[in-house]
Amino acid sequence: MSKQHFPQASILGYPRIGRRRELKKALEAHWAGTLTEQQLHERAFAVQQQNLERLVQLGLDPANGSLPGDHAYYDQVLDTLVALGAVPSRFAEVLSAPLSTADAFTLARGDAQRAPLEMTKWFDTNYHYLVPELGERTTLRANPAGLLENFTAHARAGHTIRPTLVGPISFLLLAKAEEGAARSGFTPLHRIDELVEVYAQLLAELAAAGVGWVQLDEPALVTEAGARHAVPGGLAERVYRQLSSGPRPALLVTTGYGTAGQLTRPGEGLGVLARAGVDAVQVDLVRGVAPQPEFLGQLQGTTVVAGIVDARNVWRNHLGASLIALRALRQAVTAAGGRLAVGTATSLLHVPHDVALEGNLPEGLADWLAFADQKVSEVLTLATGLEHGEDAIARELVATERALAARAAYPGTTVPAVRERLAGLGEQDLQRPDEQQRAAAQRAGLQLPLLPTTTIGSFPQTAEVRAARAAHAAGTLDDQGYRRFVEQEIARVIALQEELGLDVLVHGEAERNDMVQYFAENLDGFAVTEHGWVQSYGSRATRPSILFGDVTRPAAFTVPWISHAASLTGKPVKGMLTGPVTILAWSFVRDDVPLQTSARQVALALRDEIQDLQQAGIRIIQVDEPALRELLPLRAAAQPEYLRWSVDAFRLATGGAAAGTQIHTHLCYSEFGEVIGAIDALGADVTSIEAARSAMEVTADLKSFGYRRGIGPGVYDIHSPRVPSQQEIAELIGTALDSVDRQALWVNPDCGLKTRGYAETTASLANLVAAARQVRADQLAAI
Numbered sequence: 008m009s010k011q012h013f014p015q016a017s018i019l020g021y022p023r024i025g026r027r028r029e030l031k032k033a034l035e036a037h038w039a040g041t042l043t044e045q046q047l048h049e050r051a052f053a054v055q056q057q058n059l060e061r062l063v064q065l066g067l068d069p070a071n072g073s074l075p076g077d078h079a080y081y082d083q084v085l086d087t088l089v090a091l092g093a094v095p096s097r098f099a100e101v102l103s104a105p106l107s108t109a110d111a112f113t114l115a116r117g118d119a120q121r122a123p124l125e126m127t128k129w130f131d132t133n134y135h136y137l138v139p140e141l142g143e144r145t146t147l148r149a150n151p152a153g154l155l156e157n158f159t160a161h162a163r164a165g166h167t168i169r170p171t172l173v174g175p176i177s178f179l180l181l182a183k184a185e186e187g188a189a190r191s192g193f194t195p196l197h198r199i200d201e202l203v204e205v206y207a208q209l210l211a212e213l214a215a216a217g218v219g220w221v222q223l224d225e226p227a228l229v230t231e232a233g234a235r236h237a238v239p240g241g242l243a244e245r246v247y248r249q250l251s252s253g254p255r256p257a258l259l260v261t262t263g264y265g266t267a268g269q270l271t272r273p274g275e276g277l278g279v280l281a282r283a284g285v286d287a288v289q290v291d292l293v294r295g296v297a298p299q300p301e302f303l304g305q306l307q308g309t310t311v312v313a314g315i316v317d318a319r320n321v322w323r324n325h326l327g328a329s330l331i332a333l334r335a336l337r338q339a340v341t342a343a344g345g346r347l348a349v350g351t352a353t354s355l356l357h358v359p360h361d362v363a364l365e366g367n368l369p370e371g372l373a374d375w376l377a378f379a380d381q382k383v384s385e386v387l388t389l390a391t392g393l394e395h396g397e398d399a400i401a402r403e404l405v406a407t408e409r410a411l412a413a414r415a416a417y418p419g420t421t422v423p424a425v426r427e428r429l430a431g432l433g434e435q436d437l438q439r440p441d442e443q444q445r446a447a448a449q450r451a452g453l454q455l456p457l458l459p460t461t462t463i464g465s466f467p468q469t470a471e472v473r474a475a476r477a478a479h480a481a482g483t484l485d486d487q488g489y490r491r492f493v494e495q496e497i498a499r500v501i502a503l504q505e506e507l508g509l510d511v512l513v514h515g516e517a518e519r520n521d522m523v524q525y526f527a528e529n530l531d532g533f534a535v536t537e538h539g540w541v542q543s544y545g546s547r548a549t550r551p552s553i554l555f556g557d558v559t560r561p562a563a564f565t566v567p568w569i570s571h572a573a574s575l576t577g578k579p580v581k582g583m584l585t586g587p588v589t590i591l592a593w594s595f596v597r598d599d600v601p602l603q604t605s606a607r608q609v610a611l612a613l614r615d616e617i618q619d620l621q622q623a624g625i626r627i628i629q630v631d632e633p634a635l636r637e638l639l640p641l642r643a644a645a646q647p648e649y650l651r652w653s654v655d656a657f658r659l660a661t662g663g664a665a666a667g668t669q670i671h672t673h674l675c676y677s678e679f680g681e682v683i684g685a686i687d688a689l690g691a692d693v694t695s696i697e698a699a700r701s702a703m704e705v706t707a708d709l710k711s712f713g714y715r716r717g718i719g720p721g722v723y724d725i726h727s728p729r730v731p732s733q734q735e736i737a738e739l740i741g742t743a744l745d746s747v748d749r750q751a752l753w754v755n756p757d758c759g760l761k762t763r764g765y766a767e768t769t770a771s772l773a774n775l776v777a778a779a780r781q782v783r784a785d786q787l788a789a790i
């Protein structure tokens with residue numbers, strides 16, 4: 008069959024949340040019971056339609072499959088699970104295929120008896136997907152209804168979308184074996200043949216309904232042989248040969264998030280997918296490299312979509328350089344018998360909608376930036392330039408050069424004093440007093456009981472807290488009024504913790520909109536946005552800050568709040584900082600200096616804040632690094648270098664702390680087994696770590712590593728409103744004690760409580776304290 012021509016310009020996906028977070032608001036209203044399912048569908052459709060209209064207005068072709076069709080309400084992996092009817096066994100009692108919208112929300116959010124599907128990072132991004140669970144007998148049944156309805160409804164409105172699914176190989180590699188199944192040697196990939204049949208059936212039904220193009224995302228094809236998500240050799244060709252052979256729409260297979268390792272072997276190359284019959288293959292030229300001619304193989308009429316516009320960062324594309332790269336690639340692709348088209352490196356899901364919505368960016372900055380809408384224009388401009396030559400885009404080329412020159416010349420870009428301070432640093436700045444001295448000083452100074460209880464930092468961010476901050480931002484609540492409000496909130500949280508009987512208290516973080524944005528607002532070199540929301544998971548989003556210059560700290564900023572909290576209690580209150588790696592991981596970072604340079608600059612600002620906290624009498628300081636694992640490069644060869652500088656940044660931030668100051672850190676949202684060496688190297692006196700959902704597996708890993716310092720494996724999952732019983736928590740503490748010395752064990756939840764309500768928070772913490780006391784008494788009796 009002769010191959011379909013993919014459009015000259017397209018994007019792989021577009022933000023789903025809406026320019027004003029309309030989808031978030033609709034989802035949360037629906038879950039709260041104030042919006043019916045029908046109303047939710049109407050609002051979601053309106054958001055999609057607004058987005059599609061915008062894309063057409065920007066210049067994308069409304070026909071021919073150039074409009075993206077990733078319309079997930081919650082998560083695209085969840086939507087793929089629904090289309091495949093892959094109902095996890097532990098939900099089979101209450102749910103069966105075909106899964107409805109309500110069923111999908113049950114999987115995403117859990118119910119009274121069942122924890123939700125696990126949530127984990129999507130490659131090396133701050134987006135979280137829901138992890139499918141498969142066993143030998145998990146049902147697999149094609150359920151094209153949702154895809155078809157959505158396609159037809161948009162077609163009626165004049166938009167031919169390209170329905171999008173996670174591809175079969177990535178789906179299985181991102182899934183996990185259901186409980187018990189892994190022990191018998193089962194891995195999800197065992198189900199590949201059955202799964203491909205289900206995809207084939209989905210494709211046949213979509214083709215029958217008139218769908219012209221389908222996009223299958225296969226980011227797992229970027230992983231190298233031997234990596235955790237490695238693709239067995241030959242699999243891609245076998246799977247795609249089978250999918251191409253039946254009745255089907257034209258197929259676009261995408262491979263964003265790295266270099267398509269499987270596809271760049273000599274003799275195989277992109278030719279593997281071309282040979283299999285796929286019509287278009289997208290490659291990521293931002294994280295990956297352009298395939299060399301000898302790796303292309305025989306393209307046999309396949310379109311190669313060059314993912315040249317970065318969809319993970321917000322800097323304006325260097326159009327001139329891109330055009331040169333595209334021309335070279337076109338030559339190679341044409342020589343190999345293919346065609347070249349222009350696209351984004353990944354979905355634009357990872358960037359905000361539109362720079363034009365921002366009114367308060369620092370002078371000049373807007374001109375250096377490109378959010379989703381600007382990136383769509385860049386793709387179109389490059390496609391025009393490629394087809395009609397430089398003259399056709401002369402104006403855009405000049406404007407780009409001018410913006411880049413202005414950025415380089417901007418005074419905040421390079422601050423000499425910062426560069427000098429960095430140059431003067433040595434190994435001694437990373438070194439804390441020896442561990443025995445620290446332990447002795449802290450034991451004497453803090454007087455903590457066995458199995459000390461604490462929380463991770465944030466308490467529920469109630470509607471009142473957010474409304475007060477919104478009023479402050481709008482100018483209807485003045486500085487003093489806002490400060491008084493936050494101080495009252497802190498007083499309430501301190502009183503609550505005293506009442507609950509926690510041992511180490513927190514101030515609750517009421518003054519923080521977000522644990523990264525708040526730091527960016529208080530440090531020079533970062534800009535923050537008003538509307539730059541990016542989906543993180545489900546209905547939750549963040550406004551990643553934009554690091555554009557060298558980092559300095561104009562003044563101490565956490566000290567007044569922590570001091571206020573400390574003044575209200577005799578118990579220790581933790582100072583609470585976000586670590587350098589996490590601040591960078593959850594921001595858009597510079598592309599003009601190495602990340603590790605920025606990390607050291609942020610570390611120095613935090614180091615100064617730690618000095619000021621100590622001076623104010625704070626004895627415990629927590630430096631959160633939940634994103635430490637997230638930035639770990641996908642490529643194994645690049646990992647040691649990353650771990651070295653990220654650990655050093657933490658040590659630089661904390662290296663000035665006195666022996667008697669107890670440094671805590673907190674890690675979550677990832678499996679940490681593979682980076683325990685790095686966690687140890689951070690040298691924190693106490694580490695709290697997410698563990699409840701994985702049944703304390705991490706404590707066994709820590710034991711085999713020989714980890715000795717303080718450790719607080721989370722004893723309950725804060726992502727669901729479920730209240731854990733005292734019994735259940737006591738058992739988890741018992742499990743932890745099998746691997747951890749009782750002198751080293753802390754008792755705390757998995758993560759901060761900001762997304763929870765007060766009712767379940769209070770009940771859960773009461774059980775946590777009671778469980779810790781119960782086990783503490785047993786342990787003391789046994790001595």
Ligand SMILES: Nc1nc2c(c(=O)[nH]1)N[C@@H](CNc1ccc(C(=O)N[C@@H](CCC(=O)N[C@@H](CCC(=O)N[C@@H](CCC(=O)O)C(=O)O)C(=O)O)C(=O)O)cc1)CN2
Pocket residue numbers: 133468470472473474476477519520521522523524543544546547548549550593676762
């Ligand atoms: N940056 C970052 N990344 C992270 C995490 C994190 O905490 N921060 N945690 C992990 C999981 N990801 C998460 C991401 C977001 C949220 C979250 O709760 N986000 C909130 C927004 C938090 C925020 O920025 N709040 C602002 C703005 C609040 C707001 O919506 N205001 C209203 C008006 C206020 C009102 O009257 O309600 C508006 O602007 O429309 C504030 O409190 O000031 C949400 O989506 O709802 C939680 C976890 C991993 N990555």
Ligand code: MET
Pocket residue numbers: 463464465516522583631633673675758759760761
């Ligand atoms: C995502 S890690 C969160 C840590 C932060 N201190 C909090 O409690 O919210």
Ligand SMILES: [Zn+2]
Pocket residue numbers: 463633673674675676757758759
């Ligand atoms: Zn956390």
